[in-house]
Amino acid sequence: MNKVIKIENGTKQGVLNFLEHLITTDKISGVLTLRKINEKGICDYGFISDAKELKFADPFAPVMPINAAQTLSSLTPTTKPIAAIIKPCELRGFVERVKRVQGSMKNVLLISYTCGGVLPLNTFQGDGSEKIIADYYNAISKGETPGSIRPTCKACEYFVPMMADITIPLLGNSESESECSLIMNSEFAIQISKEFQCEIITSELDSKIIDKVLAVRISEKEKLYNKTKVTKDGLDELVNIFGKCVGCHGCSRVCPICYCVMCDFESHNFDYNIEIFETELEQKGALRLPPDTVFFQIGRLAHMSFSCVGCGQCEDVCPANIPVATIFKKVGEATAGLFDYIPGKDLEEAIPVMIFKEEEFEEIGK
Amino acid sequence: MTKKGVKISLEKGLQNQIRDFFKKGLEKGVFDAVILPVRVPGKDSYAWILMNNAKLIDQANPVPPVMPVQGAKALKALTRKGNGIINVATIMRSCEIRAAIELSKLNQVNLEKITLVSYDCPGAVPMKGYNRIPEEMEKSFQNALAGKDFANDKMKEVCGICVDFANSPADLHFGFAGMENDGILFSNSDKGTAILDTLKMKCSEDDSQWKNSVNIIKEQKSKNRIEVYKSIQPEVEGLDNLQTTFAKCIGCHNCQSVCPICYCRQCYFDSSASKQTADYLQDKAKNRGGIGFPRDKIMFQVGRMAHMSLSCVSCGQCMDACPVDIPVAKIFSYVAAKTQDTFEYHAGTTADGAVPLKVYKQDELNKIHELIKNAEPQGSQHE
Amino acid sequence: MEKEFIPRITSFVCKWCTYTGADLAGTSRLQYPTSIILLKVLCSSRIDPVFLIKSYLKGADGVLIGGCHPGDCHYETGNYHTRRRFKILTEIFSTLGLPKERLRLSWISASEGPKFAQVSNEFTDKIENLGPNNARENMFL
Structure with a gap:
């Protein structure tokens, strides 16, 4: 049971009232939230420092223009508290980045909510999006899975935030139009909201709804995994899938985990002397230019898959419509599973490759 | 002939x-x-x-x-x-x-x-x-x-x-x-x-x-x-229009990475040199009420124009790779036509010669001198 | 007539243990197959999984890593990290349906010349049974 702030207002308005209070009483220097930037309904992430600007905020918009983990990293470390309303996978991405010393959790009030998934960018910004978005809100208030969300969102089991200071029940919350409850998970959250005039009760997330959604998500995940044939057909299927890769590396640039300023695969190491091509040509008779399409993907998997939060951003930006996110999620689950690791679950839990146990995997050195 | x-x-x-x-x-x-x-x-x-x-x-x-x-x-x-x-x-x-x-x-x-x-x-x-x-x-x-x-x-x-x-x-x-x-x-x-x-x-x-x-x-x-070009002009003239056109930009830089001309191993706009500190960002937000992310959407696009438009061949790869359907290629084509015209250069159509920024003539671009002269404060003694 | 299949096995070995072990195998006149191509690294933890993936995709029939026994690393803990990374890579291979049998990690100390010869022979036999790596032929990689 946790302390819960009750606000007599719709969930969105309630949260905004709460944030307004934090900003005007100078508890925080600003809040990172999704906001509408024009009348067409296009959203971006904004760091808002003036309570008046909060009228543009749309914290629960079903879209992920960038994974906020990247943004939040750039806003930390901070000496003055800031707040951020982000999606559970963005929060997990942020935790993973903090583990990689790409940001700091100190003085960041992390607000998150039970997430119904996001629409692909093109759907959200495209024609007829008003209706799709209205349907979306309708579906999530009933705890259903909207048909239009990203494939990886449909298959996401971690829609309940981990590591959040404040959790907002949104998914399956039929009263979200009329009331707002903020579940306080940490001492920091309780301290910072002390002066906020409101009703305080003790409660927690409705586990019935959570279990129901979880069951649907798990079955969707099985379906999604079965659809990709990578395991069965091995290298041939990988070539089938990644054969059309244009090598833009957009997937790694939007990835919340891939933090390297310069990816190894874009470095000098991967510029080959022509002699190397000539030798390969002699042996194979034919080779691809530019090379290393499948290599890049497996390499990236080896470098970061155990931290993949399955946000689906890579798949959304892929100009060749490759189901990158599905494959990364599937592999990530397997590699993280070796260490019973859930990316972004706990800041104290070290990244699997940073630690070791003396007694483990005895079989592989034989 | x-x-x-x-x-x-x-x-x-x-x-x-x-x-x-x-x-x-x-x-x-x-x-x-x-x-x-x-x-x-x-x-x-x-x-x-x-x-x-x-x-x-x-x-x-x-x-x-x-x-x-x-x-x-x-x-x-x-x-x-x-x-x-x-x-x-x-x-x-x-x-x-x-x-x-x-x-x-x-x-x-x-x-x-x-x-x-x-x-x-x-x-x-x-x-x-x-x-x-x-x-x-x-x-x-x-x-x-x-x-x-x-x-x-x-x-x-x-x-x-x-x-x-x-x-x-x-x-x-x-x-x-x-x-x-x-x-x-x-x-x-x-x-x-x-x-x-x-x-x-x-x-x-x-x-x-x-x-x-x-x-x-x-x-x-x-x-x-x-x-x-006529139709694209109003979309990109003036900062407000530019901002509207690039509002959707998510800063993935796909346009740059698929561009044949952008050959830099590391784009300036991806480098740590172009990253701002947390304090700077927060100060900026305080002054303006709020700031948006990704940062520097317009700076990236206009910066890229300054860096490569003289060699732009209007292949349209940037627009193909844009996940949010911004008409990047049309805009770049429009701008490139203008910058290349300045030097009577037509990217890639002649095998010899150099790109305009590699060479100069002592007597050229005289219009710029007029512009400079007009912009200088009156009574300036500098000759 | 079909050409006889001679496997090519790229081996990344640590300077302190396995490379010295291989040296011992040589000076002791132990037989081990010529298919093993040795690449010396200072520590097995220097081996980025990317090296192994590249070896596989460019057509190596087998990839072998040799390092000091756990606890014996000259840099104290390097090989423990190698072990985790190797495990991760094999897991990626099995999830993607790639032949993880072509990857092998062995702990061979400086005094284990015979073990080096034995591992080389065993692994070569295994690869001979598996046949050539089909990635070598693929022009779309």
Whole structure:
């Protein structure tokens, strides 16, 4: 049971009232939230420092223009508290980045909510999006899975935030139009909201709804995994899938985990002397230019898959419509599973490759 | 000036003629290897394949409907670190050849041992359309190739306004646009002429008919170009309009990474030098009430224009790769036309010479002096 | 006539243990197959999984890593990290349906010349049974 702030207002308005209070009483220097930037309904992430600007905020918009983990990293470390309303996978991405010393959790009030998934960018910004978005809100208030969300969102089991200071029940919350409850998970959250005039009760997330959604998500995940044939057909299927890769590396640039300023695969190491091509040509008779399409993907998997939060951003930006996110999620689950690791679950839990146990995997050195 | 070229019968299909040409070249040892697009095993795209086996050429699609990877990028991958011992030939779209020429001026591609072949390009089908309805797109492209519908509207928007579709300094060129039965293969360089000689291909055909039909298409495209530039102008003039146009930008920089001209290993806008500190960002937010992310959308785009628009070949790859459908290519084409005009430079259309920013004349751009003079405070004593 | 299949095995070995072990195998005149191509690294933890993936995709029939026994690393803990990374890579291979049998990690100390010869022979036999790596032929990689 946790302390819960009750606000007599719709969930969105309630949260905004709460944030307004934090900003005007100078508890925080600003809040990172999704906001509408024009009348067409296009959203971006904004760091808002003036309570008046909060009228543009749309914290629960079903879209992920960038994974906020990247943004939040750039806003930390901070000496003055800031707040951020982000999606559970963005929060997990942020935790993973903090583990990689790409940001700091100190003085960041992390607000998150039970997430119904996001629409692909093109759907959200495209024609007829008003209706799709209205349907979306309708579906999530009933705890259903909207048909239009990203494939990886449909298959996401971690829609309940981990590591959040404040959790907002949104998914399956039929009263979200009329009331707002903020579940306080940490001492920091309780301290910072002390002066906020409101009703305080003790409660927690409705586990019935959570279990129901979880069951649907798990079955969707099985379906999604079965659809990709990578395991069965091995290298041939990988070539089938990644054969059309244009090598833009957009997937790694939007990835919340891939933090390297310069990816190894874009470095000098991967510029080959022509002699190397000539030798390969002699042996194979034919080779691809530019090379290393499948290599890049497996390499990236080896470098970061155990931290993949399955946000689906890579798949959304892929100009060749490759189901990158599905494959990364599937592999990530397997590699993280070796260490019973859930990316972004706990800041104290070290990244699997940073630690070791003396007694483990005895079989592989034989 | 009329040129003589080799008569190419189109009955067997252009693709077959091109395949035959490359097979012959490999067999006679004119070149040791060729780079041709081959359909990938997934059947949903094409990839540049360097091959030295004449049998493999049958699998190749010398003129693919899409341009997944700009050909200049394939050449860059091969020759960025210099020449080898093999002579390589390749056939590419005009914009790919022009990009390769620009890259060679920028020392990123070495064309010494490369034979460039081009063809009258009907345009390329946009990747997004091709991913959605491949058969339909494939068909409309084949129609264009057969000459029935050379300039059709299924192609990328920048292809519709491309006036250089038959104009590139490639060593050899296959002309067929608007021709009834026969195309023409002619040479633009000594290298090309030597190859035709070795292959014993007789240059008997006059190119005037081809030139005429190309000019007709070109005229139509120039008209379209003016229209499109007119329509894009209000979208990008003034900061407010620019901001509206790029509002959707998510800062993925796909446009830059697929651009054949943007060769920097690390773009300035991706580097740590362009990153701002948390304190700076928070201060900025405090002053303005709020700031948006990604930062510097406009700075990135305008900065990129300043860095590369002089070499922009308007291939349209940026627009193809944009996940949020911003008309990047049209905007860049529009801006590039202006910056290139300033120096009477036309990116990639001449093999020699340097990119404008590498050279200068002492007496040029006099208008700028006037502008400076007018902008200076009155009574300025500086002479 | 079909050409006899001679496997090519890229081996990344640590300077302190396995390379010295291989040296011992040589000076002791122990037989081990010529298919093993040795690449010396200072520590097995220097081996980025990317090296192994590249070896596989460029056509190596087998990839072998040799390092000091756990606890014996000259840099104290390097090989423990190698072990985790190797495990991750094999897991990626099995999830993607790639032949993880072509990857092998062995702990061979400087005094274990015979073990080096034995591992080389065993692994070569295994690869001979698996046949050539089909990635070598693939032009779309």
